[in-house]
Amino acid sequence: xxxxxxxxxxxxxxxxxxxxxxxxxxxxxxxxxxxxxxxxxxxxxxxxxxxxxxxxxxxxxxxxxxxxxxxxxxxxxxxxxxxxxxxxxxxxxxxxxxxxxxxxxxxxxxxx
Amino acid sequence: xxxxxxxxxxxxxxxxxxxxxxxxxxxxxxxxxxxxxxxxxxxxxxxxxxxxxxxxxxxxxxxxxxxxxxxxxxxxxxxxxxxxxxxxxxxxxxxxxxxxxxxxxxxxxxxxx
Numbered sequence: 001x002x003x004x005x006x007x008x009x010x011x012x013x014x015x016x017x018x019x020x021x022x023x024x025x026x027x028x029x030x031x032x033x034x035x036x037x038x039x040x041x042x043x044x045x046x047x048x049x050x051x052x053x054x055x056x057x058x059x060x061x062x063x064x065x066x067x068x069x070x071x072x073x074x075x076x077x078x079x080x081x082x083x084x085x086x087x088x089x090x091x092x093x094x095x096x097x098x099x100x101x102x103x104x105x106x107x108x109x110x111x112x
Numbered sequence: 113x114x115x116x117x118x119x120x121x122x123x124x125x126x127x128x129x130x131x132x133x134x135x136x137x138x139x140x141x142x143x144x145x146x147x148x149x150x151x152x153x154x155x156x157x158x159x160x161x162x163x164x165x166x167x168x169x170x171x172x173x174x175x176x177x178x179x180x181x182x183x184x185x186x187x188x189x190x191x192x193x194x195x196x197x198x199x200x201x202x203x204x205x206x207x208x209x210x211x212x213x214x215x216x217x218x219x220x221x222x223x224x225x
């Protein structure tokens with residue numbers, strides 16, 4: 001069965017520090033992978049997505065993610081975090097039948 | 113700009129009331145979804161629809177029903193609201209393609225007293 005694991009529930013980083021949010025998935029075929037961000041009280045906004053090709057994917061707001069098939073991972077990174085990046089981040093897997101499976105989310109706090 | 117609009121941002125209802133959550137998208141997307149979001153549980157799929165008048169159960173359909181009479185509109189119905197349905201409800205839409213990502217509305221926060 002398809003599943004997505006985000007092992008970190010909360011992460012706190014200092015402004016200007018680098019960030020890595022972890023995501024592991026379980027899926028039988030080539031996955032379609034997504035990262036979404038949710039600001040408080042809002043819906044989810046797509047940060048980036050991976051379908052095929054280059055395993056390093058660039059997204060909006062300076063985020064990138066790397067697909068590693070051998071590790072079944074799709075970790076999100078940002079070299080220098082800004083206070084406005086404080087939000088909740090969700091990793092998701094999409095299948096060939098237009099269904100999506102979400103992780104439980106990672107809440108990011110940014111210290112001044 | 114693409115848009116998914118949920119008609120009510122905040123609702124307070126009483127146990128046993130019938131509740132309608134409405135969602136409209138202006139992107140001509142085939143697929144529409146209702147998710148429920150609870151802390152620590154992420155997003156759980158309630159129902160989705162891949163065409164007008166078509167629907168499929170998601171992972172947690174119990175206590176909910178849906179209606180899709182027009183392509184752009186997908187309604188979630190709680191026939192008899194219960195306190196354990198207090199939650200954030202998110203509507204989303206997508207094109208019919210493995211490459212199609214989800215576009216989300218801003219959510220409807222429902223409190224059942």
